[in-house]
Amino acid sequence: MQPTTRRDFLRNTALTVSGSLLAARTAWAIPAIGRTRPSHLKLxxxxxxxxxxxxxxxxxxxxxxxxxxxxxxxxxxxxxxxxxxPADVTTExxxxxxxxxxxxxxDISGTSVGNNFCVPDGPARDKQMELVRTWVDRAAELDAPVIRIFAGTVAKGDDEAKAVERAIDGIKASLPYAAERGVSLALENHGGITATPGQLLKLVKAVDAPNFGVNLDxxxxxxEDPYADLAELAPYAxxxxxxxxxxxxxxxxxxxxxxxxxxxxxxxxxxxxxxxxxxxxxxxxxxxxxxxxxxxxxxxxx
Structure with missing residues (x-):
């Protein structure tokens, strides 16, 4: 069976969204989260x-x-x-x-992982992938529904476009295991290749999974107007x-x-x-x- 994508999920549940969100769907490669009910906020x-x-x-x-x-x-x-x-985290x-x-x-609303998916293939990248997997396991034990993750940083002299592709690949590779453990991954706007809405959306557009979204900081x-930037990304949060x-x-x-x-x-x-x-x-x-x-x-x- 093919994995469910966010497009499939939203289509199958027949969500009705406002005209503004429909316009946004036309412009963006994956649909924003199709929320139709009033906002419910927890602190x-x-x-x-x-x-x-x-x-x-x-x-x-x-x-x-x-x-x-x-x-x-x-x-x-x-x-x-x-x-x-602690350094020696145990299940107990x-x-x-x-x-x-x-x-x-x-509730434990979530946790985090200080990952770097921009690093090239090799032992360093393997370590980053394993770090995320480890915290997915820990989040599952904590009943934490979401982990905030980072795209990573572009090393000096590295090609930014290639680093972006590696970040996208790292996210995509991590999502199926997170889904198995019942955990969502939330990509944070955290400078570097996620410093602007356009940069962040470039990564978000390339990933299509129900257990993925934005950690909106x-x-x-x-x-010039951080509030306008926040409004642009809020539908993905x-x-x-x-x-x-x-x-x-x-x-x-x-x-x-x-x-x-x-x-x-x-x-x-x-x-x-x-x-x-x-x-x-x-x-x-x-x-x-x-x-x-x-x-x-x-x-x-x-």
Missing amino acids: SLAAYSYRQLLQGNEPKMDLFDFVNLAADQGLDGVELTSYYF YLHRIKQHAFVLGL TGNFHG VNVQVKTEISRKGQKKEEADLAKVIDILRTARYSGYVVLEYEAAEDPMKAVPRHIKTLRNLIDAR
């Missing part, structure tokens, strides 16, 4: 928000402490960012952290990471208009997790609860 928090406390030779907290902090703030879920797991550890979150009323577009700052081309960072971000997601009928990934300079112990309260009010306003 999560990325462990990366507390990176200063979670990393180093003597970290001040671990992922269990992070989950406790999230529960204290009345969240719906947590992103257990892969960088802060994954089950313990999953159970810890569960009894505190938290609201702080990672730096063009399967996970959203919210930053509290944005950077326009040639300008200093400014405070993000979180109300506008939430409105963009609702207009696109995005349903799923809105994950705060705090990166600003203020102490996260003080700033994160304030931003969580703002996002909660915006989400619950309807």
Whole structure:
């Protein structure tokens, strides 16, 4: 049996979409996610928000402490960012952290992998492919529905077009195994060959699978109008990471208009997790609860 593509999925379920999405389908090689129901947003928090406390030779907290902090703030879920797991991750550890979150009323909204699919064939690429496969297995054990992945970086002197093709091939090769384990892969807009909507869509157009989409990071577009860029990609989002700052081309960072971000997601009928990934300079112990309260009010306003 041939694997189901997103086109097949949407056609078979006979989804009806708005005129704007129909126009977008004409322009794009694969259809945007054909959501027809009102947006349903859930609030999560990325462990990366507390990176200063979670990393180093003597970290001040671990992922269990992070989950406790999230529960204290009345969240719906947590992103257990892969960088802060112990070096010797075991299935028993994954089950313990999953159970810890569960009894505190938290979903594990997702996890991440710091992969690089731009590297050429050889042992280094094999290592990257195995890294993604490993985190697919771990996500499955955690019952995490999505992993945010990266396209990778173009090495100095490498041909960018070839690197893009290698990134596409890496994503395509990883998706069937992820589907077997019940995990979706979400490609993040993260600079380099995914720095602009056009660059990211070039990769997205080339991949057609129901368990693939965009991890929309609201702080990672730096063009003239980052909000317009976010609106262009929102129909493809399967996970959203919210930053509290944005950077326009040639300008200093400014405070993000979180109300506008939430409105963009609702207009696109995005349903799923809105994950705060705090990166600003203020102490996260003080700033994160304030931003969580703002996002909660915006989400619950309807």
